[in-house]
Amino acid sequence: MAKPVTERVMADDRYIVWLDIDNTLYTRSSRIAELMIERIHAYFLSMGFTDDDAHELHSKYYTQYGLALRGLMKHHNIDALDFDKKCDGSLPLEDILKPDPKVRKLIEDIDRSKARVWALTNAYSTHANRVLRVLNLSDLIEEIFYCDYSSPDFSCKPEPSFYAQALSTAGVTDPSKCLFVDDNLNNVRAAKSCGWGHCVLYSEREEDHSMSEHPKVEGVDAVIGNLQELRELWKQVFQVVP
Numbered sequence: 001m002a003k004p005v006t007e008r009v010m011a012d013d014r015y016i017v018w019l020d021i022d023n024t025l026y027t028r029s030s031r032i033a034e035l036m037i038e039r040i041h042a043y044f045l046s047m048g049f050t051d052d053d054a055h056e057l058h059s060k061y062y063t064q065y066g067l068a069l070r071g072l073m074k075h076h077n078i079d080a081l082d083f084d085k086k087c088d089g090s091l092p093l094e095d096i097l098k099p100d101p102k103v104r105k106l107i108e109d110i111d112r113s114k115a116r117v118w119a120l121t122n123a124y125s126t127h128a129n130r131v132l133r134v135l136n137l138s139d140l141i142e143e144i145f146y147c148d149y150s151s152p153d154f155s156c157k158p159e160p161s162f163y164a165q166a167l168s169t170a171g172v173t174d175p176s177k178c179l180f181v182d183d184n185l186n187n188v189r190a191a192k193s194c195g196w197g198h199c200v201l202y203s204e205r206e207e208d209h210s211m212s213e214h215p216k217v218e219g220v221d222a223v224i225g226n227l228q229e230l231r232e233l234w235k236q237v238f239q240v241v242p
């Protein structure tokens, strides 16, 4: 059972695979992202903003802080846990998301003698746990490093302090041992800037695209269109299939 990490764990010199959750462990075509946007927009409206202002502020905060909620916390006096309940908490995840056996097998095939597997998410622990449970991945993720919405000045990706806290919590002394995949370019670039070993942008494309067809993106180590490509990129942590 994946659990939100609450205390620093012992130093460990294995590799550590950091998986983003939303729009990485499930496909963007599930349209969860759109449902999230609708709910966040409704939240802005409930604060008294006009439709236009709500769109503008949402986009501004997301771009500036990586998370609309981070902007709301900085500039408005809102209850982050109430926001979480009304936005992520009200998503009908059980009706939309289905476990993907290929994603499960991918994570199962990571050799635990070589690497730990953690989640690194901008969601709160409630949503992160719920998604992993619905996707039938909870037992494969050792710990979830999440945004602590209950703390008044929490940090999130892509802030360097968030990555530093993740390393410290995981007892990682050598950031080059971190292998990271996320669907958000800014998040991947930020990890790379923090010296993380191999940082991959997941950008969904047709499954038959080969690696050579992926665009080169500055500030990231690789762009993939299918999570299975990680088997090749992170050979050092996958079990050798006979």
Ligand SMILES: [Mg+2]
Pocket (backbone or CB within 6 Å): 020, 021, 022, 023, 024, 182, 183, 184
């Ligand atoms: Mg994501």
